[in-house]
Amino acid sequence: MSRAGDKGLKQRVRTAKGRKIGSTRWLERQLNDPYVKRAKAEGYRSRAAYKLIELDERFHFLKGVRRVVDLGIAPGGWTQVVRQKAPQASVVGIDLLPTDPIEGAEILQMDFMDEQAPDRLKAALGGTADLVLSDMAANTVGHPQTDHLRTMGLVEAGLLFATEVLEPGGAFVAKVLAGGADSGLVAELKRRFTTVKHAKPPASRKGSSEWYVVAQGFKG
The missing domain is CATH 3.40.50.150 (Vaccinia Virus protein VP39)
Known part of the structure; x- marks a missing residue:
């Protein structure tokens, strides 16, 4: 599922004030999850x-x-x-x-x-x-x-x-x-x-x- 062009494009999320580290890690994982990206592209919820x-x-x-x-x-x-x-x-x-x-x-x-x-x-x-x-x-x-x-x-x-x-x-x-x-x-x-x-x-x-x-x- 990964593409060569995706390498080096991992998104990092800054820890916002009031946001727990665990929440930041979850958000970062979501943003970089190929299945999440694929679901959005293919219309799955x-x-x-x-x-x-x-x-x-x-x-x-x-x-x-x-x-x-x-x-x-x-x-x-x-x-x-x-x-x-x-x-x-x-x-x-x-x-x-x-x-x-x-x-x-x-x-x-x-x-x-x-x-x-x-x-x-x-x-x-x-x-x-x-x-x-x-x-x-x-x-x-x-x-x-x-x-x-x-x-x-x-x-x-x-x-x-x-x-x-x-x-x-x-x-x-x-x-x-x-x-x-x-x-x-x-x-x-x-x-x-x-x-x-x-x-x-x-x-x-x-x-x-x-x-x-x-x-x-x-x-x-």
Whole structure:
């Protein structure tokens, strides 16, 4: 993805008054990230779109899908990819954050952990799903074990929802953290799906702790 002409053009960001060093480093990384630049050029709302593209190139879970659930939809990059690769698919998404409208998608702004969320999603879906996507991650507190447990709680909730709405043969794709899904969750995934794989797509930053679990062939 890099181009010879880009060498030597790395942008540096000065630490502005009131801006933390960590924020400055994040901004500098964003400005120099080739995936961020590519997303802007190709009309995707976030660099995360390429994570889904790369995962699908390997696992082909978007082929022929007609109903998709996007958990943690904001800002909408994954749904953009779904609609591009499977134009026939309708998407139902949910996020605490506001998400600009996307053609072919119904978006709920609410907490997925709200006890009413699963029923709201099912009603909007209007039937079974071929694919449940989850790019959800808990807000980090800086303590790796706590961050991992909180994110895995979201993954487990996403899996429970997926088992309630997936069509036999369907797939569940979810973000997990370093080390992947824990043994208990992997065992449950293997019980409910034909194949379970972990993957770190190239678009996921090398320094990031995120991995993805891809479970395919829902047994019903």
